[in-house]
Structures are given as structure tokens and as C-alpha cells.
Amino acid sequence: MIQPMSDRWPNQIRANELTRAAIAAGANRICVTSPTGTGKSNMMVDALEFASEQGWQSAMYTNRRMLLKQTLGVLESHGINVGVRASGHDKATLRAVQLCMTQTEGSQVYVREARELHDARLVIVDEAHVQKGGTMERILRDHIEGGAVVVGYTATPIEIGHLYDELIVAGNVSDGRTCGALVPAHTYAPDEPDLKSIKKYQVGEDLSEADNVKAIMRPGIFGRVYEHYRRLNADSRPTILFAPGVKESLWFAEEFHKKGLRAAHIDGEQIWVNGEFYNATDEAREQLKADIKSGEVQIVANRFVMREGIDIPEIYHCIFATVFGALSSYLQSGGRVLREHSSLDSVVVQDHGGNWWRFGSLNENREWSLGMSNHKTVSMRLERLREKQEQEPITCPQCNKVRASGKQCHACGYVANMRSRMVVQVDGSLKAVGGDIMKPRTVKSAPDTADKWQRYYYSQKRAGRTFNQAYAWFFHEEHYWPPKNLPLMPSEPGDWFRKIKDVPENNLNPRSVA
Numbered sequence: 173m174i175q176p177m178s179d180r181w182p183n184q185i186r187a188n189e190l191t192r193a194a195i196a197a198g199a200n201r202i203c204v205t206s207p208t209g210t211g212k213s214n215m216m217v218d219a220l221e222f223a224s225e226q227g228w229q230s231a232m233y234t235n236r237r238m239l240l241k242q243t244l245g246v247l248e249s250h251g252i253n254v255g256v257r258a259s260g261h262d263k264a265t266l267r268a269v270q271l272c273m274t275q276t277e278g279s280q281v282y283v284r285e286a287r288e289l290h291d292a293r294l295v296i297v298d299e300a301h302v303q304k305g306g307t308m309e310r311i312l313r314d315h316i317e318g319g320a321v322v323v324g325y326t327a328t329p330i331e332i333g334h335l336y337d338e339l340i341v342a343g344n345v346s347d348g349r350t351c352g353a354l355v356p357a358h359t360y361a362p363d364e365p366d367l368k369s370i371k372k373y374q375v376g377e378d379l380s381e382a383d384n385v386k387a388i389m390r391p392g393i394f395g396r397v398y399e400h401y402r403r404l405n406a407d408s409r410p411t412i413l414f415a416p417g418v419k420e421s422l423w424f425a426e427e428f429h430k431k432g433l434r435a436a437h438i439d440g441e442q443i444w445v446n447g448e449f450y451n452a453t454d455e456a457r458e459q460l461k462a463d464i465k466s467g468e469v470q471i472v473a474n475r476f477v478m479r480e481g482i483d484i485p486e487i488y489h490c491i492f493a494t495v496f497g498a499l500s501s502y503l504q505s506g507g508r509v510l511r512e513h514s515s516l517d518s519v520v521v522q523d524h525g526g527n528w529w530r531f532g533s534l535n536e537n538r539e540w541s542l543g544m545s546n547h548k549t550v551s552m553r554l555e556r557l558r559e560k561q562e563q564e565p566i567t568c569p570q571c572n573k574v575r576a577s578g579k580q581c582h583a584c585g586y587v588a589n590m591r592s593r594m595v596v597q598v599d600g601s602l603k604a605v606g607g608d609i610m611k612p613r614t615v616k617s618a619p620d621t622a623d624k625w626q627r628y629y630y631s632q633k634r635a636g637r638t639f640n641q642a643y644a645w646f647f648h649e650e651h652y653w654p655p656k657n658l659p660l661m662p663s664e665p666g667d668w669f670r671k672i673k674d675v676p677e678n679n680l681n682p683r684s685v686a
Contacts, residue, residue: 180218181351183343184211188218190340191323195222200321201312203300203336205540206343208327208507209485210353213246215342216296219323220252220269228268228293233311235274235303241454242483243298244271257290265290278307293320299480300324301500304332327507328500333543344537345510354510357490357521357534358583359574361567362400363594363602364526365390365495375554376547378497381475384416387495388524391600394427397493397524400572401471404520408433409488410464411471412478414505416494421473424493428471436460436472445469479504485511488519495525498546502527506534528574529565529609530554548669551640555665557610564609567593613653621654629660633672640668659683 180188183206194202206212216232223230232247234240240258247254247269255264257280258273270290280286295315297303303324312322312335324336348354365387367373372383379387397413405411415421418439425437429446437444443456445463450456463469465486472478475494479501490509496502509519521534530550556562565574570586580587592606625646632642639662647653659681662668667675 180214181211181343181347181353183347183351184214184218187215187340187342188222190342191215191219192222194338194340195321199338200316201335201337202322202340203324203326203329203332203338203542204340204342205326205329206341207345207348207354207510208504209511210343210348210351212298212325212327213243216298216325217246217250217252219294219296220247223294224268226293229291230269230294230296231272231290231292231315232269232296232298233272233274233277233303233308234298236480237273237454238457238477238482239298239480240271240273241458247271274303274308274311277311282307282310289314289318291318295320295322297322297324300326300332300336301328301330301504302480304335309335328503329540329542329544330498330500330549331545336542339540339542341540345535346537348510353512355512355516356518357506357510358518359521359523359528359533360400360404360572361523361526361528361574361593362572363396363524363596365524365596366598366603367495367526369598374497374547376498376545376550378501379416379495381417384495385420388416388493389420390596390598393493393524393596393600394424396596397424397491397522398428398431400522401489401491404522405489408470409515410467410469410484410486411489411491412484412487412508413471413473413491414479414494415473415475418475420493421475425471425473428473434468434470436463436469438472438474439477476501476505478508482508483511484508485513486515487511488516490519490521492521492523492525492527496527496531497550499531499549500546502531503534503538510534523574528567529557532565533574533576545669548666551669552665554610555668557608558612560612564591566591569604615653615655617655622658624650625654625658626660629672636671636673638669638671639675642672643668657681 187204191202191204204215220230234243252269253267254269254271255267256271258276281289292315316322329339345354367387370383370387413424415424422437422444425435425444428435434446438460441452443450443452443460461484464472464484487509557564563577565576567574568581568584568586569588569592571581571584573581573583575582590606592604594602595605597603628642628646632645661681662675663679663681667679
């Protein structure tokens with residue numbers, strides 16, 4: 173019998189109630205979202221309790237060994253008699269609940285044809301935002317064809333609309349702080365790289381490792397990181413650093429170690445601690461977590477391996493020595509440092525990647541809907557900044573703290589009369605840049621502008637372009653930006669990112685404006 177906890181937070185109760193209601197109404201592709209650190213593990217335990225009440229068998233999918241070990245511990249702590257379908261574990265196929273490594277299941281079921289999927293009526297997908305590729309798509313399709321209900325859990329429901337058709341928003345960041353699950357983050361932005369040299373940079377997409385390294389690893393990078401680390405974290409409280417690449421993560425750890433700090437690096441294959449290499453076994457990963465919690469390791473560097481599902485609430489300081497292109501990467505990585513702990517009343521984020529203005533604060537609530545993409549989400553934010561529908565965050569030139577508004581810095585009291593930030597040039601030199609990051613477009617309208625737009629509307633529709641592409645083509649050909657309230661322009665901001673042919677004309681501004 174599953175042993176549910178009675179002290180659930182409101183967002184966990186909401187997730188349980190709405191999931192049960194959705195299943196009762198016939199939904200079978202459900203996604204539940206709540207911020208990192210707000211107890212999705214307990215939500216999944218509650219879903220397993222529901223399945224047990226119905227007499228259903230269940231399967232839970234995870235895609236990384238570190239998460240498999242962690243999830244197994246959570247399930248066993250709640251009295252769940254679970255079988256594990258992953259390499260290195262003894263088979264227990266008759267148990268009603270099976271914890272499955274996605275890669276192992278894909279290989280055993282579809283490549284080797286050595287076994288069938290677990291006969292589950294409830295299928296849970298952990299970290300659903302990363303489990304969305306072809307293998308998972310096939311697994312979920314086969315489960316659903318067998319009569320299963322699929323429930324995915326994620327803090328960032330982005331680019332998963334092809335797998336889920338109902339979204340349950342269980343809570344937001346404010347809810348997490350209200351119930352004591354999360355603490356606020358104070359962001360500091362000492363500098364940011366100039367991305368003009370990254371030719372293939374696409375808004376809303378993570379940079380390749382090579383491009384990220386090129387952007388971040390400019391002369392003087394460690395000196396800048398270390399200087400601000402010392403200023404913001406004089407007591408060397410537990411710190412996590414996200415680097416632009418695996419080799420660079422190891423390099424950062426080595427450089428911190430040279431400064432007398434107890435430092436570590438972790439990737440998918442190995443762990444480096446204070447000059448010694450270890451294989452990244454389950455035991456070595458658990459020991460590293462214990463050392464971070466105890467303070468034996470003061471700073472741990474990684475590229476992405478600690479981005480999801482790592483529960484170390486003792487971490488006080490997060491360093492972004494990397495450029496995040498995708499909102500999901502930013503929120504998942506930043507979420508590692510927002511969890512409540514008795515030693516914390518707030519945490520520090522030190523951002524060297526310009527992520528603070530690209531995505532906004534880790535403290536802010538997000539509006540989610542299925543069908544969202546990283547490109548669309550980030551582009552819409554940048555467009556709001558450009559059109560001054562949303563105010564750009566402000567960086568204090570004195571202490572580098574980022575704030576939402578106001579002339580005076582709440583941290584140091586400095587009063588600034590203009591916006592400014594430090595941009596790192598290719599040679600490593602710093603350039604002070606003032607004014608808005610997103611410069612507003614100069615919009616004008618001529619007597620024939622509406623007629624011209626109508627022609628571009630039809631020509632770009634035939635060419636299979638989006639409204640944004642048509643808008644840019646208008647500027648390219650006519651040398652000015654038209655207003656966005658013309659007939660045959662989208663009335664909803666999100667439709668600007670869709671292909672013209674996919675947006676019904678009744679979703680557009682009417683042909684004649686009264």
C-alpha cells in the first residue's frame with residue numbers, strides 16, 4: 173500500500189485533484205506543470221496512489237541514471253514496492269509499479285525485441301520537457317493504444333504539444349514562495365558576452381557547445397567570475413556553476429581549486445574532486461551530493477548534467493558562466509538554487525551570459541500553454557521589450573544587481589540616471605553600453621501602406637512564410653516598418669510566429685477599420 177503524506181502544499185493538492193478530474197473526464201494525454209522545487213515527486217506519488225485505488229498497474233519513465241536513483245529512493249520511502257527496468261538492476265517484472273529507464277526500454281522493446289512494455293494503465297513521465305523525442309513518442313503511443321493514461325510532469329511545458337493535449341497548471345513561483353517551498357533569488361549581472369560574432373545564433377535555441385564556448389571563454393573570464401564570486405559569496409557557501417562546455421566546466425573547477433577552494437566537476441562519464449578523477453557511478457554521484465550538502469565541496473561545475481531533477485537545497489549561489497538560448501534551459505538550471513532550506517532566506521544568481529534580460533527574473537510567474545516553443549516564447553518577450561509593452565530590467569552600475577524598475581538600487585542605494593551594462597568584447601575587453609537593450613523600431617504609415625501590406629500578405633502566404641517573416645520582408649523591400657494594426661495583421665501576438673496560411677482570416681484585423 174502506498175503511504176501518501178498528509179502535509180501536501182496547495183499546488184500538490186491542486187495537481188492531484190485536477191489530474192483525477194481530467195482522467196475521469198476521459199483525458200489520456202495530460203501534462204502537469206509546477207515550478208522546480210515545488211514537489212513534483214509527491215505529485216507523482218499521489219498519481220500512483222490513484223492508480224493503486226483503481227487496481228491499475230503503473231509505469232514511470234526517467235531518462236538519466238542520477239534521476240533513476242533519486243526517484244527510486246522517493247518511491248521506496250513512500251512504501252511503494254517498485255520494480256526497476258534498467259540495466260544493472262534485478263528484474264521484478266511482476267510488481268505493479270515499474271520504474272523504467274527510457275533508453276533501456278527503447279532498446280529492449282523495439283531494438284532487441286526482448287520484452288514488451290509493462291502493461292500499465294497509468295504511465296508517468298518525469299521531466300517531460302526532455303522526454304519528447306521519437307523513442308518516447310513511440311512508447312507513449314503504444315501505451316495509449318493499450319488503454320493507458322499518460323501524465324507528464326515538468327516545470328517547463330515547452331515544445332511538448334505533440335505528446336500532450338491537456339495542461340494542468342498546478343502552481344507558479346509565487347505559490348512556491350507562499351508555501352515555503354521556494355526562496356527569492358537576487359540576480360547580479362557583472363558582464364555579458366557580445367553575441368554578434370555568433371553567426372548561427374537563433375533566438376530561443378540553445379547555442380551549440382562550440383558557439384557557447386566561443387561566446388563565454390574570452391580573455392579574463394575566470395578573473396571576472398572569481399572576483400564577483402568572492403564579493404557575492406564571501407563565506408564560500410555551496411555553489412553550482414554552469415559552464416559552456418564539458419572541458420570548460422572542468423577548467424573552471426580546476427581554477428577555483430587553484431584559488432584554495434574545494435571544487436568539483438561532474439559530467440556524464442566522470443567526476444573530478446580536488447584534483448582526483450572518479451568514474452561517475454551511482455555511488456560517486458551520491459558521495460558528491462553529500463559533500464556539497466556538508467560543505468566538503470564548496471563549488472561544483474557542470475555543463476548540463478545537473479540541470480534537471482537534482483535535489484540539493486543547500487546550494488546558495490548559482491553562477492551562469494554560459495549563454496542559455498532556450499527558456500527551458502534557463503528555468504531548469506536556475507531552479508537548482510531556488511529550493512527552500514533552513515540555512516537560506518534568499519539565494520544569489522551571478523549571470524555572465526546576458527540571460528537576465530533575455531528571459532526575465534527567476535522569481536517571476538510564467539503563463540503556460542501547450543504548443544509553446546522556446547523560439548516563440550523568447551521572441552515574444554523580446555518583442556514586448558522592443559515595443560515597450562514590458563520594461564527592461566535594470567542593472568546597477570555600482571554593484572551589478574538586477575532590478576525590475578526604479579532609479580535607486582535596493583542593494584547598494586546607488587542612483588542611476590540611465591541604463592547601462594558591461595559587454596565583453598571578443599578580445600576580452602569590457603565595453604560600457606548605455607540605453608535600452610532592445611531598441612524600438614521606427615514605425616511609419618503612408619497612404620498606401622495598408623495596400624502594400626495586403627500584397628505582401630498574399631505573396632508571403634503563398635511562399636509559406638510566417639507573419640514575422642512577412643513583416644521583415646516588408647521592411648527589406650519598403651525600407652520602413654509598418655504599424656501592426658493594419659488589416660490582415662494578427663490580432664493575437666502569438667499568431668505573428670505562425671505561418672500565414674495556418675492563421676484563419678477571422679483571427680486577423682478586419683479588412684476595413686471603422
